[in-house]
Amino acid sequence: MRELGTYAAAGVVYIAIGLMVPAFVLSWVVAAAYLLVAVWLVPAAFRRLAR
Amino acid sequence: MSWVSHDLEPYVIQRYMGKKIAFVPLLIGSYAPDLATKWVVYGTGAFGLKVAASDPARFHRGFPGAGFTHSPFFGVVVAGLIYLVTDNKLWALSFMVGQWAHAFTDTLDTLGVMLAFPFSTHIYSIGLWRYTAEAGRLGDAAAYFSGPGFVWDGFWLVLALLGWRVLTKAYFRDVVAPTDPFWGWAGRRLPETALLALYRTSYFFGIARGITWLLWVHVVNSYAFDVSWSGPHWIAGVRNEDLNHGPTSTRLLLLALAISFTCLLMYLRIGGHLSPRRLIRRRLEALETSAGGRADG
Numbered sequence: 001m002r003e004l005g006t007y008a009a010a011g012v013v014y015i016a017i018g019l020m021v022p023a024f025v026l027s028w029v030v031a032a033a034y035l036l037v038a039v040w041l042v043p044a045a046f047r048r049l050a051r
Numbered sequence: 052m053s054w055v056s057h058d059l060e061p062y063v064i065q066r067y068m069g070k071k072i073a074f075v076p077l078l079i080g081s082y083a084p085d086l087a088t089k090w091v092v093y094g095t096g097a098f099g100l101k102v103a104a105s106d107p108a109r110f111h112r113g114f115p116g117a118g119f120t121h122s123p124f125f126g127v128v129v130a131g132l133i134y135l136v137t138d139n140k141l142w143a144l145s146f147m148v149g150q151w152a153h154a155f156t157d158t159l160d161t162l163g164v165m166l167a168f169p170f171s172t173h174i175y176s177i178g179l180w181r182y183t184a185e186a187g188r189l190g191d192a193a194a195y196f197s198g199p200g201f202v203w204d205g206f207w208l209v210l211a212l213l214g215w216r217v218l219t220k221a222y223f224r225d226v227v228a229p230t231d232p233f234w235g236w237a238g239r240r241l242p243e244t245a246l247l248a249l250y251r252t253s254y255f256f257g258i259a260r261g262i263t264w265l266l267w268v269h270v271v272n273s274y275a276f277d278v279s280w281s282g283p284h285w286i287a288g289v290r291n292e293d294l295n296h297g298p299t300s301t302r303l304l305l306l307a308l309a310i311s312f313t314c315l316l317m318y319l320r321i322g323g324h325l326s327p328r329r330l331i332r333r334r335l336e337a338l339e340t341s342a343g344g345r346a347d348g
Contacts, residue, residue, distance in 0.1 A: 007251070011259045018263035019271060025263045026188060028082070031256040032249060040245045 003039075010038035052111075052184060053156050054195050054264065055204035057081050058257025059211040060152045065227070066214035068322045073145040073231040076133070078253055080149025083129070084120040084157070091117070092184050093191075107185050108289040112162050114172040121157055122168035123314050126150030141230070144321050151314050159203065161281055163291045166307045174291040175299065175307050178281050179203065181288035190286070196261075196268040197275060198282040204261055211254065218251055 014034060018025035025031070061078045092111045094103030104110035112118040119125050130147035134140060157164045163176025180200035183191045195201060216222055220243075227250060228234040237246055268274050277283035292298070299307075319325035 007255065011255065011262075014255075014259045015263045015266070018260065019267055022189065022192075022263075022267055025260040028253070028256055031260070032252045035248045035252050035255055036245055039248050040242070044244075 006039050006043060010035060013038070052085065052160060052182065052191075052195075053200065053204065054192065055201075055257045055261040056156050056207045057085070057153055058253040059204075059207045060156065061149060062217050062254055063207065063210045063214055064148060064152065066217045068148075070226055070230050071141075071321060071323055072148065073141045073233075074227050074250065075231055075233045076142045076145040077149040080126065080129075080146035080151075081153050083146070083150050084125070084153050087120045088117045093188050108162055108182065109294055111184060112157070112164055112174060112182075113294045114165060114168070118165050118172075118174070119168050121154050121164040122166060123151050123154050123310060124168050126154065139232075148318060148321060151318065155311070155314070160200070161288055161290045162294070167303070167310055170306060171303060173299065173303050174295055175303075176291040178290070181281060181283060181286060182290070183286050183288045185289060186286060192264050193268050193272065193274045194283055194286045194288070196264045197277060197285075199278050199280065201261075201265065202278055208258065208261065211257070218254060220247060223247060223250055 014025070014031070058081075061074065061081050064077060065072060065074055088111050091102060091104045092107045094101065094107075096102065104116070106113075106116075109118070110116040112121055126147040126149075129150065130143040133146055134143035137143070154164055154166070158166065158175055159177050159179045160182040161176055161178045161180070162182035163174045163178075165172055166175045167173060180198045180203065181194055183194040186194060217227075223246075228238070228246075234246060234250075237249070241249075269276070275283065275285060277285060316325060323329075
């Protein structure tokens with residue numbers, strides 16, 4: 001459930017950026033990089049800081 | 052062209068085919084026709100150099116041009132090359148299925164594709180929504196998300212949501228990863244969380260950008276909805292008759308039907324739903340049952 005929440009939050013931010021900068025949502029590569037940052041790197045960084 | 056279907060179709064096919072398909076080549080196949088053409092269709096530039104097709108519609112779907120990339124034949128040829136290079140039949144067939152999904156989906160817009168290439172350069176179209184790539188990326192998005200195109204994407208969205216189990220960690224571990232050597236290779240470099248993010252990217256991309264464009268077209272801007280056949284009618288668009296040399300004759304129609312039917316049979320065969328052994332076994336079982344019934348009677 002927490003994983004779904006992370007993806008949903010990433011989706012909301014992605015949509016918000018896309019509405020401001022439509023070119024952001026045109027590229028699959030950008031989407032993949034964004035998703036890796038949002039659901040892997042950022043949560044991993046938070047976990048490391050919380051330790 | 053379609054904006055979201057090409058992202059979601061591979062997940063629906065994955066759900067249907069299970070271990071009989073490899074997801075990565077399936078996805079690459081689904082994107083392949085546009086990977087080779089879209090940037091020239093819309094035009095792109097770097098370092099003061101601009102690359103754009105003088106006739107985007109013909110370049111994208113016609114001949115001469117790169118329209119052959121949208122024909123089922125292109126899928127067969129590239130699948131053959133993949134098999135020659137990798138010796139991996141599953142990779143080759145998965146690419147072919149993904150490319151076919153793209154090709155047949157694109158017959159639905161008013162421009163369509165050269166289904167019978169190389170036997171004919173005639174472009175076949177069902178004409179459900181307007182082909183408007185000549186309006187540029189933003190104009191194309193505005194037209195697509197105002198017409199029947201976005202309804203078609205909605206259909207695939209429902210199918211993809213119904214097949215949500217393909218996104219679970221368990222499904223990825225049990226079905227997706229063991230079937231495709233790519234995930235083993237990537238797994239030696241990245242943790243599972245990152246692999247799952249990559250596997251789920253197109254699903255995320257399709258849904259999130261579909262929502263973004265709908266909001267951009269109808270909330271940020273105020274383009275009018277027109278979901279009537281071949282809509283929206285507030286933009287010119289391109290039709291297959293603009294590029295074809297004549298109407299679709301009976302011979303051309305039969306040719307396209309024969310190719311489509313062959314692709315369907317091959318797809319069912321790859322998915323294991325049209326196994327000759329299984330059909331013969333079922334027939335024999337049916338004969339035994341009827342013979343037993345007669346003997347009892």
